[in-house]
Amino acid sequence: MYPxxxxxxxxxxxxxxxxxxxxxxxxxxxxxxxxxFNPVVDYREKCTNFRLQKGQKxxxxxxxxxxxxxxxxxx
Amino acid sequence: MEFFDxxxxxxxxxxxxxxxxxxxxxxxxYKAFSDLNMDLKNTVFVSGIGCTGRVPGYxxxxxxxxxxxxxxxxxxxxxxxxxxLNVVVISGDGDxxxxxxxxxxxxxxxxxxxxxxxxxxxTYGLTGGQLAPTTPHNMITTTSPYxxxxxxxxxxxxxxxxxxxxxxxxxxxxxNQLVNSIKTALTTPGFTFVxxxxxxxxxxxxxxKMGDPVYHLRWIKDHSIPLSKVTFDMKSPFDFMDIDFKGIxxxxxxxxxxRAPYGKTIETENNILRPPKE
Ligand SMILES: Cc1ncc(C[n+]2csc(CCOP(=O)(O)OP(=O)(O)O)c2C)c(N)n1
Ligand code: SF4
Ligand code: SF4
Numbered sequence: 001m002y003p004x005x006x007x008x009x010x011x012x013x014x015x016x017x018x019x020x021x022x023x024x025x026x027x028x029x030x031x032x033x034x035x036x037f038n039p040v041v042d043y044r045e046k047c048t049n050f051r052l053q054k055g056q057k058x059x060x061x062x063x064x065x066x067x068x069x070x071x072x073x074x075x
Numbered sequence: 076m077e078f079f080d081x082x083x084x085x086x087x088x089x090x091x092x093x094x095x096x097x098x099x100x101x102x103x104x105y106k107a108f109s110d111l112n113m114d115l116k117n118t119v120f121v122s123g124i125g126c127t128g129r130v131p132g133y134x135x136x137x138x139x140x141x142x143x144x145x146x147x148x149x150x151x152x153x154x155x156x157x158x159x160l161n162v163v164v165i166s167g168d169g170d171x172x173x174x175x176x177x178x179x180x181x182x183x184x185x186x187x188x189x190x191x192x193x194x195x196x197x198t199y200g201l202t203g204g205q206l207a208p209t210t211p212h213n214m215i216t217t218t219s220p221y222x223x224x225x226x227x228x229x230x231x232x233x234x235x236x237x238x239x240x241x242x243x244x245x246x247x248x249x250x251n252q253l254v255n256s257i258k259t260a261l262t263t264p265g266f267t268f269v270x271x272x273x274x275x276x277x278x279x280x281x282x283x284k285m286g287d288p289v290y291h292l293r294w295i296k297d298h299s300i301p302l303s304k305v306t307f308d309m310k311s312p313f314d315f316m317d318i319d320f321k322g323i324x325x326x327x328x329x330x331x332x333x334r335a336p337y338g339k340t341i342e343t344e345n346n347i348l349r350p351p352k353e
Contacts, residue, residue, distance in 0.1 A: 017289070018289045036093070065099065065106065065250040066102075068093075
């Protein structure tokens with residue numbers, strides 16, 4: 001499992017970039033359709049949950065908890 | 076419970092500004108609820124006016140959006156009329172402690188069985204960032220352009236002193252601890268209170284060189300220390316809250332008591348109030 005960003009919800013606050021202890025996200029440079037600079041999930045293999053299968057208990061969800069827009073989803 | 080069973084998907088994305096801490100508080104509230112497997116049908120969410128007051132409007136359950144400063148009064152009434160319901164108050168610092176200050180002090184003193192989540196963003200967010208009783212010393216707001224010359228309220232210490240059963244303060248930079256505290260608050264009988272120091276980058280941060288939510292979150296993190304690390308000479312609320320002097324918010328669980336809640340000390344039988352049978 002790794003985080004993905006739903007560009008319909010993300011408002012580009014970059015809090016996920018700040019809180020992730022493994023620096024999975026990087027600040028985005030391309031404007032989204034809604035007019036925000038959404039971060040990109042650059043290093044998904046660094047995520048603590050990367051080796052987990054779907055349905056297993058998530059180990060770290062600090063980005064999910066912090067994201068004010070509920071834009072982060074684990075797939 | 077899925078996230079969008081708890082919140083209303085048709086209302087998403089919500090109206091809060093980019094990077095506002097209220098979203099983090101909403102996530103934590105959902106997490107606490109789904110971890111406890113609580114039923115939305117037995118819960119009423121009460122809020123006053125303010126950005127924070129908008130939160131219950133997004134919840135897929137029953138909510139009461141009351142007049143400015145009065146959510147505690149409404150919640151007390153709901154709890155006494157229907158003791159079977161869980162009553163949760165979510166409101167801002169201005170709403171609960173400025174205009175509604177007396178209500179919360181006396182609700183804590185009576186130990187009414189309601190759960191209060193107070194989001195302290197140190198300003199009046201909704202109305203454009205005016206000076207609030209919680210604004211730290213020397214911080215700039217629209218109504219204090221030369222810096223705040225007053226000293227802020229210490230909300231958690233106040234409620235703890237008034238007699239609440241459970242009091243905790245966390246920040247949006249500590250969401251995991253916040254979830255645990257909300258869970259404790261929801262399951263403890265009596266008046267329980269969780270204060271969340273939250274960022275308002277648009278109306279508070281922007282005027283204090285923290286317009287970027289990331290800077291504001293960092294500032295909150297740098298200015299909070301756990302209660303266990305507080306040295307003895309910093310034990311008065313004045314020292315806790317003055318960002319200008321010692322510069323910190325103390326975070327952690329302040330009290331856990333076991334006083335009998337207000338609803339339990341009186342009982343109604345055929346609409347006549349009686350002391351409870353032993
Ligand atoms: C009786 C009354 N007085 C004043 C107002 C204006 N007013 C609306 S919201 C608000 C302050 C809300 O601040 P807070 O509770 O801190 O919530 P925040 O927006 O910061 O989350 C004020 C003063 C009002 N709506 N009603
Ligand atoms: S925290 Fe959420 S809203 Fe903010 S940039 Fe990251 S995904 Fe977007
Ligand atoms: S004004 Fe402040 S508290 Fe209100 S939504 Fe915007 S950032 Fe949040």
